[in-house]
Amino acid sequence: MAIINLKKKEVQAKVVYYGPGRGGKTTNLEYIYKKFRSRIQTEMVTIKTHGDRTLFFDFLPIEIGRIKGYDIRIQLYTVPGQVKYESTRRLVLRGVDGIVFVADSLAVRRKENVLSLKSLADNLASYKKSILEIPLVFQYNKRDLLDEGIPLLPVEWLEKDLNSKLKAPSFEASALKGPNVVQTMKKIIIMTIDSLRKDLT
Amino acid sequence: MAQQRDKDNFRSQVEDRLDHLFQEESPEATEEHVGLGEHPLKGLKAVLLSIDWEITDSTMDSLLNEIKNVEYVYSEDKIILTFLQLLGSIGRYVKANKGRAHPDATRVINSVYEALEKVALTEGMTRVEKEKMLLGEVAKFKKLKEQVVLRKAEKKEPAVSEVTPPPAPSQAPPPAPAPEEREIPATESAAPEETPVELRAEARFAEMSPHEAFAYALEEIKDVIRAEFRALRAEIRLWRESK
Amino acid sequence: MDKQYISDTDGQRTYIFTPAQLSKIEAVLAEDLLDVGVHSVTLIDMAGNIISTMDNGENKHDLYSLAALAAGNFGAVSTMAGLIGEEEFSLLFHKGKKENIHFSKVTDEFLLITIFGKEVSLGFLRLKVAEATEKLVIALKPGS
Numbered sequence: 001m002a003i004i005n006l007k008k009k010e011v012q013a014k015v016v017y018y019g020p021g022r023g024g025k026t027t028n029l030e031y032i033y034k035k036f037r038s039r040i041q042t043e044m045v046t047i048k049t050h051g052d053r054t055l056f057f058d059f060l061p062i063e064i065g066r067i068k069g070y071d072i073r074i075q076l077y078t079v080p081g082q083v084k085y086e087s088t089r090r091l092v093l094r095g096v097d098g099i100v101f102v103a104d105s106l107a108v109r110r111k112e113n114v115l116s117l118k119s120l121a122d123n124l125a126s127y128k129k130s131i132l133e134i135p136l137v138f139q140y141n142k143r144d145l146l147d148e149g150i151p152l153l154p155v156e157w158l159e160k161d162l163n164s165k166l167k168a169p170s171f172e173a174s175a176l177k178g179p180n181v182v183q184t185m186k187k188i189i190i191m192t193i194d195s196l197r198k199d200l201t
Numbered sequence: 202m203a204q205q206r207d208k209d210n211f212r213s214q215v216e217d218r219l220d221h222l223f224q225e226e227s228p229e230a231t232e233e234h235v236g237l238g239e240h241p242l243k244g245l246k247a248v249l250l251s252i253d254w255e256i257t258d259s260t261m262d263s264l265l266n267e268i269k270n271v272e273y274v275y276s277e278d279k280i281i282l283t284f285l286q287l288l289g290s291i292g293r294y295v296k297a298n299k300g301r302a303h304p305d306a307t308r309v310i311n312s313v314y315e316a317l318e319k320v321a322l323t324e325g326m327t328r329v330e331k332e333k334m335l336l337g338e339v340a341k342f343k344k345l346k347e348q349v350v351l352r353k354a355e356k357k358e359p360a361v362s363e364v365t366p367p368p369a370p371s372q373a374p375p376p377a378p379a380p381e382e383r384e385i386p387a388t389e390s391a392a393p394e395e396t397p398v399e400l401r402a403e404a405r406f407a408e409m410s411p412h413e414a415f416a417y418a419l420e421e422i423k424d425v426i427r428a429e430f431r432a433l434r435a436e437i438r439l440w441r442e443s444k
Numbered sequence: 445m446d447k448q449y450i451s452d453t454d455g456q457r458t459y460i461f462t463p464a465q466l467s468k469i470e471a472v473l474a475e476d477l478l479d480v481g482v483h484s485v486t487l488i489d490m491a492g493n494i495i496s497t498m499d500n501g502e503n504k505h506d507l508y509s510l511a512a513l514a515a516g517n518f519g520a521v522s523t524m525a526g527l528i529g530e531e532e533f534s535l536l537f538h539k540g541k542k543e544n545i546h547f548s549k550v551t552d553e554f555l556l557i558t559i560f561g562k563e564v565s566l567g568f569l570r571l572k573v574a575e576a577t578e579k580l581v582i583a584l585k586p587g588s
Contacts, residue, residue, distance in 0.1 A: 001553075003493040007463035012493040045509045056520075059492075059512040075492060075512065091519040095491020097457070199458045254535075256567040300571040304480040307565040 001095040002196050010071045013192050014095055018120050019102035020112035021053070021081030024141040027175035028102060029060045029078055032185060035178070054080040057092045064189065074189050081116070090123045098135040098192030100184055102175070103158055105142045107151040114161055135191035136168045139184045144174035241274045242318055249314050252307065261296035265289060275321075279429055280331050284317040286422055287342050294349075303352060309345045313338045332430070339426055346419055459489070459553075466496060468583040473498045476576040481563040483543065487580065488555050490515050495554065503543075505559070514557050518547055537566060548573045550580045 002013040017025040026046070033044040040062060047056035057077050064072040079089040101120065103113045121131040140158050153161075155172060163170060169187055173180035245267045252260050268289045275281040291310050295302045316334045320326060461469075469487060473496060477485045484499035486507055492515035497507055518536065525533050536547040546558045546569060556577065560569060 001489065001491055001493075002458045003489060003495060004458055004460045005466065005495070006461060007466040014491050014493065042506060042508060045512060047513075056516055057512075059509060061508045061512075075508070077492075077512070087523055088520070091516060091523065094515070094519060095489060095493070196458055199460060252567050253565055254567055254570075256571055260567075300568075300575045302568070304564055304568060307568050308563075311565075 002097050002192075002199075004070075004196070004199060008071070009069055010073065011193075011196065012073045012075065013097040013196065014075050014077065015098040015100065015188055015192060016093055016096045017076065017078040017100045017102055018089070018093075018116065019081060019141075020104055020109060020116040021083070023081055023102045023104035023109070023113075023116075024139075024175040025078040025081060025102045026054050026058050028100070028139070028141075028181055028184070029058050029076055031175055031178060031181045032062075032076070033060055035182070053082065054078055055085075056080065056088060062185075062189075064193075067193070072193060074192070076185070086119065086123075089119065090126060093120075093123050094127065096124075096127075096129070096134070097195070098137075098188045100137050100139055100188050101162070102139045102141050103162060105140050105145070105152045105158065107153050110153055110157070110161065113158070117162055132166065135188060135195050136166060137184055137188045137191065138163055138168055138170035139173050139175075139180070140170060141173050141175050143172045144177050144179070240322065241271055242321055245271050245314070246318070249311065252310070256295065256299060256307070258296065261292060264292045265296070268292065280328075280335055281317065281321060283335055283422075283426055283429070284313060284320065284338065286425070287313050287338060288317070290419065290422060291342070291345070303345060303349050305345055305348060309338075309341050312341055328433075332433070335426075339423075343423075461495065465583055469496045469580060470498060472576050472579045472583065476572050476579070477558060480568070480572055482558050482560040482569065484559045486511060486514075486557045487550065488515060488557065489553055490519065490555060492516065510557065514545075514547060514555060518549075518555055535570075546570070546573065548577060550577050551584060554580075554584065556580070 002011060004011050017028055019025050029044060033040060040060070042061050045059040047054070047058070049055045057079060060076040062074045062076060064074060066072075077092055079085070079092045099120070101117060124131050124134065138158075140153075140155055143152070146152050155170075159170065169191075171180040171184045171187070173184060175181055245264075248260070248263045248267045252264060268285050272282060272285050275285070288310060291306055291313070295306050295310070316338045320331045320334055473485045473487065478498050478500060482500070483503060484497065484505065484507075486497040487495040488511045489495060492512040494507060494511045521536055522532060525531065532549070538545045542561055544560055544566070546560070546566070548556045548558070550556050556573060558569060558573060
């Protein structure tokens with residue numbers, strides 16, 4: 001649920017990176033944080049296990065600057081991907097305004113992608129939100145592994161498994177190396193702000 | 202012979218070094234921390250700890266009841282009684298005003314209790330030392346009272362009446378110190394800048410009766426304390442003269 | 445221009461705060477809490493967004509991170525309450541050596557985070573928070 005402060009002329013919105021465990025959600029944020037360190041004034045918050053797996057969430061606030069007279073602030077969050085953290089995922093999704101679904105391109109993770117998307121839909125429904133209506137972008141991550149000969153799901157399969165109904169924008173990416181990480185983020189931010197535009201006028 | 206001397210020398214050096222390295226703390230350095238155990242203050246401490254977490258009619262009533270219990274136990278000890286009176290007075294104020302009470306009120310309550318605990322539990326504390334501690338807390342109490350009055354003057358809120366008749370002083374002041382009575386207010390009063398505040402406050406008390414009752418109660422407590430000190434000074438003087 | 449939507453539970457997308465509303469909120473935070481000596485007080489929503497924040501001018505904390513964590517923390521603790529058969533906990537408070545944090549729900553959508561030190565006792569703070577909450581609930585009503 002975005003917050004519009006008419007007094008300070010400020011907009012705050014929440015974007016959550018969702019997806020199966022070890023799919024690259026945290027890596028996305030880490031890449032953004034590292035790349036734009038000089039421009040991002042605040043620290044990235046991470047709550048991790050000793051094994052470096054997200055335990056609660058990662059958090060990275062991005063100030064876009066002034067657009068149409070409003071200072072826009074987007075808070076990027078990731079959820080923990082491991083199956084056992086379902087309640088935590090639901091908590092982090094509270095008040096979400098836009099979603100990046102980070103799918104794992106590894107062939108062995110095909111089923112996990114589908115299950116994770118289903119859990120997203122269910123968790124959104126618990127807040128009376130519909131996955132069909134909320135701004136959403138797909139990122140098919142780890143495409144760089146193709147060069148290393150590791151079996152990946154073809155993009156067509158990923159599209160069919162995950163995006164046949166939603167028909168959301170999608171990006172092939174490598175969160176580790178960088179391609180399309182920023183583009184994914186830009187796209188979801190634009191879509192999220194767009195969905196709020198009528199409330200700004 | 203020289204060898205023996207060297208040996209002794211070396212040994213004493215080692216002993217000295219060991220003594221230095223593994224110095225045991227001198228007995229005076231460690232404070233006597235007497236646990237409360239079955240001490241009469243145990244209940245009072247417990248109630249105060251609960252007030253730290255929650256201020257309700259229930260917790261404040263527990264405090265006031267516990268103060269009564271402890272007053273009964275220490276009915277012969279005027280210094281401790283005075284401490285308890287301070288606690289009771291602030292306690293009633295906080296109970297009556299709750300969220301509108303001055304934020305420092307609970308801090309002063311805790312400070313008064315800590316001093317009370319030290320006075321009650323520290324063995325070998327002289328009467329003079331005890332009175333010094335009491336005076337310290339009375340000063341804090343007085344300061345709180347002034348802050349309360351100032352705050353009310355700023356906010357122009359009606360105070361809740363506080364009628365807290367303290368026990369009458371059991372020792373009548375001896376006739377000799379009569380000329381001192383006038384002096385005491387002067388010596389005990391605060392720096393000159395504060396007197397106008399006092400006068401302003403007094404003037405307001407005359408106008409509003411709830412204020413008046415509250416201030417009257419506080420003044421009575423002060424009178425008790427003054428009377429006690431007067432008596433004590435007389436005693437000390439008599440003792441000196443007898444030497 | 446002073447339009448407003450009611451909160452999130454109906455799937456609404458945004459919550460708009462008018463300048464008048466925000467001024468009222470700021471007044472409550474300043475008078476009921478800041479004035480009694482707390483170090484900072486922040487009103488957030490359960491998503492971790494900051495509605496309003498005031499502090500005593502010392503010790504600037506990273507409030508945005510705090511807000512995100514507070515929302516997550518409160519959410520987690522509320523869920524735990526449910527798991528043990530409680531509707532909610534009446535006290536969520538963390539005690540530090542110098543600074544303490546107190547969380548308090550203001551309606552189902554908003555959370556009040558108070559950071560305070562030794563100047564204010566917890567018991568007294570809880571009284572003030574209760575008072576402030578009553579006023580905030582009114583200020584947060586749409587159309588107020």
